[in-house]
Amino acid sequence: MSYRPTLSRTWWLKNNAFKLYMLREATVLPLTFFLLCFTAGCYSLWQGEVQWQHWQTFMAHPLVLGLNGLAMLASLFHAWTFFELFPRVMPIRIGGVVVSPKLIVGAQWLGVLAMIILFSRLFGAP
Numbered sequence: 291m292s293y294r295p296t297l298s299r300t301w302w303l304k305n306n307a308f309k310l311y312m313l314r315e316a317t318v319l320p321l322t323f324f325l326l327c328f329t330a331g332c333y334s335l336w337q338g339e340v341q342w343q344h345w346q347t348f349m350a351h352p353l354v355l356g357l358n359g360l361a362m363l364a365s366l367f368h369a370w371t372f373f374e375l376f377p378r379v380m381p382i383r384i385g386g387v388v389v390s391p392k393l394i395v396g397a398q399w400l401g402v403l404a405m406i407i408l409f410s411r412l413f414g415a416p
Contacts, residue, residue: 314371317364324361327354373398 302308327349334345348354376398377391 310371314368317368320357320361320364321368323357324365327358369398369402 302312331345331349334341349358373395377389377394381391382389382394
């Protein structure tokens with residue numbers, strides 16, 4: 291017979307590290323909404339002009355804008371936690387010297403900024 295401790299449903303509320311982990315995992319919910327909106331947009335574009343106009347009207351609704359804003363914040367939070375963990379999990383060595391974790395994290399955020407600038411120039415307003 292082995293000992294198996296029982297955990298309550300709120301076991302993760304007792305430790306801040308577990309709370310942060312659960313919050314990180316919960317970022318999937320608003321991101322799922324964003325992906326469903328994106329998929330619906332691609333489908334409506336394929337269906338023709340009328341469906342595309344309906345999708346654009348739906349996307350302009352304040353609730354949808356708010357949920358997509360939440361998805362963006364969730365995505366940035368998820369990226370932040372990933373970027374902070376990456377140098378600990380996979381330290382980068384160049385010539386036997388470990389690259390500074392701050393340099394790795396900074397380079398990742400610089401990549402995010404570069405993508406934001408690139409996409410805003412490609413798809414932004416003229």
